[in-house]
Amino acid sequence: MSEKNYQIRLKSRPKGWVSPENFDYVEAEIPDIGDGQVLIRNLYLSVDPYMRGRMNDAPSYIPPFQIGEVLEAGVVGQVIKSNNPKFAQGDHVVGMLGWELYSRSDGSGLMKVDPSLAPLSYYLGILGMPGMTAYVGLTAIGEAKKGETLFVSAASGAVGSVVGQLGRIFGCHVVGCAGADDKVAYLTQELGFDRAFNYKTAGQVHKKLAELCPAGIDVNFENVGGEILEAALWNMSNFGRIVLCGLIAHYNDEKMAPGPRGMGLIIQRRLKVQGFIVFDHMDLGMEYIQKAAGWLKDGQLKYHESVAEGLDQAPQAFIGMLKGENFGKQVVKLD
């Protein structure tokens, strides 16, 4: 375990694709803690698509990263010093902390996690924000029901892989797409998707969807956007729901891309297109953690991680994730 603190700070804002030059890897002090604060040794750090938006200087649901400041991420760590009665030395916690080895926190937004229930890194993925996002989106927003057809894009990703498995547990006909053949095989052979395809080699996505979803799509859990969202829109059933979770296809656009062609179908087929943020639904999120721990134990939920080693590898892990090079949830191991 390092005796020093290291941090990754935002050096410059990317234009288009993120590059390693946008990050600074620097040595820093291990912070002192004051009254009510805790010192956390960070163990795992999560890199997620939404962070790309925070690198732009634009208002959003969370404020943008500032140049020269430490980047933020979902982090699992261990309390090593505590002046806060809610946390004891040795507690494992998850929260929004820095891309750094040691973080100081006043405990707000920090949640204790149980290391005996699942490996600690799971709290950044299937038992963390991505898993909760899948559950909230599929239930509160998508209202997925037994017998319905569910289509999920980026289906082997941190959120998508949970969406598809939950859809299966709920009794949906589950179709997914991913961008590599091994990911597609993983969806059907390991995660129990009914059908899956490689959107890069499938030809016209809307025709492929028409083939795999002959009764139409009732719930589209959308993580990608662009051509895939348009293809899904064209294949929606009457009264279908498009759960807008992410639009990763556009995160590196320098100019705003137009939306899908065929907006008129939203009227004709009485569709609902709804965006959501998991933080608005934390009650449901906690309900999910309870259920998911059980489903993991009895094998109904499976989980796959890509683990990068070392804080200095975090920028590359983040960039690779944006390009779809990871397989399953991308985390960075810090010790």
Added chain:
Amino acid sequence: MSEKNYQIRLKSRPKGWVSPENFDYVEAEIPDIGDGQVLIRNLYLSVDPYMRGRMNDAPSYIPPFQIGEVLEAGVVGQVIKSNNPKFAQGDHVVGMLGWELYSRSDGSGLMKVDPSLAPLSYYLGILGMPGMTAYVGLTAIGEAKKGETLFVSAASGAVGSVVGQLGRIFGCHVVGCAGADDKVAYLTQELGFDRAFNYKTAGQVHKKLAELCPAGIDVNFENVGGEILEAALWNMSNFGRIVLCGLIAHYNDEKMAPGPRGMGLIIQRRLKVQGFIVFDHMDLGMEYIQKAAGWLKDGQLKYHESVAEGLDQAPQAFIGMLKGENFGKQVVKLD
């Protein structure tokens, strides 16, 4: 009253804008009626934006018009012969009937209306499908609440003018746009809109909306699409609702136009974009008729019609309505 029947039939499908050449005005037999049927003398005929979609040979929520067949419309008429126990000679009715002077019906979808409650033509507008559409969209889909900001496009139209007035009755801050200065004046001076603007002369619509809706738009009742929808999207408040009622800007497109730029805002601001068809919500529609008759009586609801005279004028009235040349609800008087 004509002793003969006349009809307007679809002669050819329009490419792009509809033209008079797409219609045939022909003499026809006054139909005989069989068991359970009624013969109706049609008095008023409604021309509406959705009809443009039915002129294309494309599947939608109602089947396309067929070449050589009589066009269909909302019609108010009077029963002049009845073999159906539900309707007596002399009854006034509204229903989907032909662009013709005499129609035969088996009574399905036919509704009796009360000529003492309001002028008969009102059942094609403020007391008919357009009014019900406004109410259903604003309540069931838009969930408009007191104190919220409502923006409605095509605000002087058959649906929009009711939407804005209902918004006022519900206690919303109501902003509307229209395509002519006299229409804009009508919105604020007669219909009680809080603010209104001419989208053709206002410069960039999204800036105008930012000025008139400083707290953001909570409910966008969208009748137009294109640049106006995009501008509304950019000005939505968190948890806002976009009620997709019509996209008249696109009805004459030969190629599918792209959707609005800024789809990512749907996620960031947790928006809901929902399409609907009034026929799915007829209970609410009937609830509306009851309320609206009262509001009309006590002056809370106002109504303006454009009346074309004669069946042969119906194609031109329809085309003019698509181009925004009408002022208020466009109907055609048939006798």
